[in-house]
Amino acid sequence: MAHVCASGTGRTTFVNTLCDSNVLSKKICDNPEEAHNEEGITIKPVSVELDEDGVRISLTIVDTPGFGDNIDNEKCFQEIVGYLETQYDDILAEESRIKRNPRFRDNRVHALLYFISPTGHALREIDIELMRRLSPRVNVIPVVGRADSLTPQELKDFKRRIMEDIEHYNIRIYNFPYDVEEDDEDTIEENSELRALLPFSIIGSDEEITVNGRAVRGRQYPWGAVEVDNPQHSDFARLRSALLSSHLQDLKEITHDFLYENYRTEKLSRTVNGGDQDDASLDADDMAGQSVRLKEEHLRKEEEKLREIELKVQREIQEKRAELMNKEEALRSLEARLSQAQLTDA
Numbered sequence: 497m498a499h500v501c502a503s504g505t506g507r508t509t510f511v512n513t514l515c516d517s518n519v520l521s522k523k524i525c526d527n528p529e530e531a532h533n534e535e536g537i538t539i540k541p542v543s544v545e546l547d548e549d550g551v552r553i554s555l556t557i558v559d560t561p562g563f564g565d566n567i568d569n570e571k572c573f574q575e576i577v578g579y580l581e582t583q584y585d586d587i588l589a590e591e592s593r594i595k596r597n598p599r600f601r602d603n604r605v606h607a608l609l610y611f612i613s614p615t616g617h618a619l620r621e622i623d624i625e626l627m628r629r630l631s632p633r634v635n636v637i638p639v640v641g642r643a644d645s646l647t648p649q650e651l652k653d654f655k656r657r658i659m660e661d662i663e664h665y666n667i668r669i670y671n672f673p674y675d676v677e678e679d680d681e682d683t684i685e686e687n688s689e690l691r692a693l694l695p696f697s698i699i700g701s702d703e704e705i706t707v708n709g710r711a712v713r714g715r716q717y718p719w720g721a722v723e724v725d726n727p728q729h730s731d732f733a734r735l736r737s738a739l740l741s742s743h744l745q746d747l748k749e750i751t752h753d754f755l756y757e758n759y760r761t762e763k764l765s766r767t768v769n770g771g772d773q774d775d776a777s778l779d780a781d782d783m784a785g786q787s788v789r790l791k792e793e794h795l796r797k798e799e800e801k802l803r804e805i806e807l808k809v810q811r812e813i814q815e816k817r818a819e820l821m822n823k824e825e826a827l828r829s830l831e832a833r834l835s836q837a838q839l840t841d842a
């Protein structure tokens with residue numbers, strides 16, 4: 497799973513809330529002179545073991561801090577897409593290997609949570625562009641971070657505008673797909689409910705607070721408390737169970753059957769058509785070259801065998817011809833001796 501967003505949208509707190517531990521450390525920047533340095537982004541995979549309803553889940557979180565903080569974000573785009581594609585290249589190389597590596601780890605990213613700042617306006621140009629460019633490579637799930645910054649009505653309107661933009665710009669996010677003809681009623685109901693929640697509103701907190709005598713994860717304000725796991729306050733619990741349990745398999749299948757397959761087809765057809773010559777990492781190239789070399793070798797050996805047979809036959813013909821000539825010679829001398837004998841008798 498990956499998270500992408502600008503700084504300060506609550507990404508770090510969300511990851512720690514999701515994992516119920518301090519997986520990511522918060523960035524504290526107290527030096528104003530360094531606060532706006534162009535840093536680029538650092539992609540940091542972190543692995544955690546989680547327990548979801550008694551099932552152990554090994555989750556790798558790929559954090560991309562700093563995205564959108566720079567004036568030129570092109571480098572960030574490239575880095576994120578590059579990371580996603582490198583994981584696909586690794587699978588492609590592994591699939592082409594004659595002998596598989598039993599310790600090979602599939603590091604493909606199955607879901608990318610795109611954190612949208614709770615501005616209350618609409619999507620920013622950079623959000624539209626990044627989501628559009630990432631969606632052919634990964635299941636993009638848009639989320640609104642720090643959702644308690646907006647009133648319920650503001651949040652509702654903000655969500656609606658975001659989804660209108662996503663549709664308008666034809667961004668292919670992961671929208672809990674279902675097929676009314678093929679899927680069962682429960683799946684259709686569950687998926688349409690989750691789709692209606694998009695983008696998920698997120699509230700994160702590292703703290704436990706007491707609400708009506710219960711200890712809950714939440715944020716305490718002078719005017720009240722917001723609870724992370726309360727569906728009236730945030731979509732956190734629905735998103736967590738979709739990601740870690742109900743839709744994990746679907747996310748994996750779409751990644752393998754659709755996103756990776758498309759990437760693979762694009763990459764191989766680019767290679768066949770002579771493009772993308774610079775990519776020496778693709779083992780499929782080596783495989784194709786190797787198979788041509790093997791065929792050439794096989795043909796060469798066949799030709800050698802034929803030549804040997806031809807030489808042998810030629811040798812045998814020559815021997816037979818010499819034998820025949822010898823016999824003719826013997827016959828001729830016998831005839832000569834015979835006619836000499838007849839002459840003597842006469």
Ligand SMILES: Nc1nc2c(ncn2[C@@H]2O[C@H](COP(=O)(O)OP(=O)(O)OP(=O)(O)O)[C@@H](O)[C@H]2O)c(=O)[nH]1
Binds near residue numbers: 503508644699
């Ligand atoms: N109101 C509110 N504040 C939040 C929430 N989640 C995090 N925060 C606060 O927002 C600030 C930034 O949170 P982080 O989790 O560090 O955000 P980030 O996106 O990881 O930011 P960087 O580490 O700078 O990239 C912190 O002061 C958090 O306590 C939330 O759900 N609601």
